[in-house]
Amino acid sequence: METRGQLNGQALVRDLPQVSTVALAGVLTDATYRPQGPADNETAILYGIGSSIEVVLESGEHIDSWQPPIAKPVDYAIWPVWSPDGSRVYYMAPSGIYSIAPSAPTVPTTVIPLASGLKSYCLSPDGLKIAYTRTPVGEMDTEVFVRDIAGGATKRLTTNASDDAATCWIDNERVAVNNLNEVNGTKIVRVSDLSQSNYGPYDGKVYPYARSQDGLYFLNSGANDPAVSGFSVTQFAGGIPYGAKDYFDKDTQIAMGASISPNGKRWLFSSEDGLFSTQLMPSSLNRILPAGPTLPFGVSWQPAMGVTKFVGSGGKLGASSAGIVATRRSGLDRNGLSSFLTWDCQTRSTSTISEDATDSGAGSKTYTLEADKLTSLNYANRPFFLPTSILSAGSLANGAMVSVDTSSGLVRSVVIYQETRGTKPTIRRNGAGKVIEGHLLGIWDAKGRDLAPQGASRVALSETGEPQR
Numbered sequence: 001m002e003t004r005g006q007l008n009g010q011a012l013v014r015d016l017p018q019v020s021t022v023a024l025a026g027v028l029t030d031a032t033y034r035p036q037g038p039a040d041n042e043t044a045i046l047y048g049i050g051s052s053i054e055v056v057l058e059s060g061e062h063i064d065s066w067q068p069p070i071a072k073p074v075d076y077a078i079w080p081v082w083s084p085d086g087s088r089v090y091y092m093a094p095s096g097i098y099s100i101a102p103s104a105p106t107v108p109t110t111v112i113p114l115a116s117g118l119k120s121y122c123l124s125p126d127g128l129k130i131a132y133t134r135t136p137v138g139e140m141d142t143e144v145f146v147r148d149i150a151g152g153a154t155k156r157l158t159t160n161a162s163d164d165a166a167t168c169w170i171d172n173e174r175v176a177v178n179n180l181n182e183v184n185g186t187k188i189v190r191v192s193d194l195s196q197s198n199y200g201p202y203d204g205k206v207y208p209y210a211r212s213q214d215g216l217y218f219l220n221s222g223a224n225d226p227a228v229s230g231f232s233v234t235q236f237a238g239g240i241p242y243g244a245k246d247y248f249d250k251d252t253q254i255a256m257g258a259s260i261s262p263n264g265k266r267w268l269f270s271s272e273d274g275l276f277s278t279q280l281m282p283s284s285l286n287r288i289l290p291a292g293p294t295l296p297f298g299v300s301w302q303p304a305m306g307v308t309k310f311v312g313s314g315g316k317l318g319a320s321s322a323g324i325v326a327t328r329r330s331g332l333d334r335n336g337l338s339s340f341l342t343w344d345c346q347t348r349s350t351s352t353i354s355e356d357a358t359d360s361g362a363g364s365k366t367y368t369l370e371a372d373k374l375t376s377l378n379y380a381n382r383p384f385f386l387p388t389s390i391l392s393a394g395s396l397a398n399g400a401m402v403s404v405d406t407s408s409g410l411v412r413s414v415v416i417y418q419e420t421r422g423t424k425p426t427i428r429r430n431g432a433g434k435v436i437e438g439h440l441l442g443i444w445d446a447k448g449r450d451l452a453p454q455g456a457s458r459v460a461l462s463e464t465g466e467p468q469r
Contacts, residue, residue, distance in 0.1 A: 040336025079298030338409025345371030364465030403465030
């Protein structure tokens with residue numbers, strides 16, 4: 001985390017077993033997150049089940065359920081795909097291809113309107129082009145088309161009399177097109193001149209579902225030897241298929257889509273047995289979710305968050321600040337920001353930050369911020385970092401207690417209070433959790449809900465800092 005400004009006192013920097021936190025108070029003009037090292041894998045995984053787009057983590061933890069508007073009960077929202085920068089999510093419905101923002105998943109933007117016949121689609125690695133499969137009016141078979149995401153002319157890639165489907169982009173200029181006639185295999189079609197070459201393995205039932213970020217590896221729908229194995233991985237060299245290898249037994253098959261992890265070291269895929277992840281060169285399976293009544297129709301792994309300004313001109317949580325608490329995760333495949341909290345006050349020179357005594361094994365860490373009068377307090381949690389603002393215009397709060405989960409790094413609770421200047425609510429251990437007592441004006445949870453809008457005199461926190469109702 002890169003900050004600019006003048007501090008009141010010393011910054012509190014703590015490295016705990018699973019997270020690292022930094023808390024500071026003063027006059028801050030900029031606070032920008034700059035990722036370092038391998039990309040973070042603990043980001044949102046999307047999959048469609050028709051009636052909704054579900055959001056989970058690789059651990060299986062359910063985050064949210066999005067329900068884009070549909071025109072009629074038999075409509076659906078499937079094949080969710082993240083844009084390369086993580087700002088948009090694309091999905092398919094009977095009426096066309098749409099995109100939504102994580103901040104407004106019920107407000108779709110039309111990308112490609114289609115009256116009927118849409119079967120599938122895929123985005124180019126740079127996110128600028130879209131290839132889609134549909135049945136043209138007056139024809140009986142599906143064909144493949146390409147268009148810029150931003151709009152413009154549509155180009156038809158196939159014209160034969162049997163079903164074709166675009167399954168995955170090889171690079172920003174070439175698309176894998178599978179001919180569903182089992183006699184034929186998958187072709188690599190160059191969009192500019194429609195020239196073709198064979199994909200390998202060249203088999204009508206084998207086609208790429210997902211691409212590694214460097215374009216060297218592709219996860220395939222099937223195996224070289226389907227009587228023995230479930231699926232295969234193809235390696236490219238010099239822009240052409242160089243070799244392929246089968247993995248797992250024949251019962252482990254990819255059913256409806258795949259994706260690559262943010263750090264490029266793991267695959268995500270759906271099957272009739274559920275949602276799974278595995279290594280780039282598969283050696284073991286991690287079942288994220290068991291099979292449900294409906295197969296996951298399309299899966300996509302959220303890209304790791306890039307450089308993000310939280311405080312400053314155009315900042316996600318405000319233009320200036322009297323202090324911040326930022327937490328990042330550490331460990332295998334955990335290398336990203338978990339939460340960010342910032343506040344402002346009437347007189348910034350009065351802003352201070354302190355911490356409770358937390359041993360290395362505690363489930364939460366609590367920070368107390370104080371000022372003459374708080375004028376704003378905003379926080380955001382992973383995976384979407386959607387801003388939560390918890391102070392109303394007439395608030396009398398002059399302090400807050402912020403509890404951070406020492407495992408996930410999430411802000412689990414924010415307790416705002418009004419006390420005589422120089423005093424603050426008491427906080428004490430209560431078994432594995434904590435109890436806060438004082439003149440509490442509001443008690444906010446990780447999802448931005450005020451659990452005590454009329455105020456309270458006492459709140460119990462769980463071991464990880466969650467307020468108990």
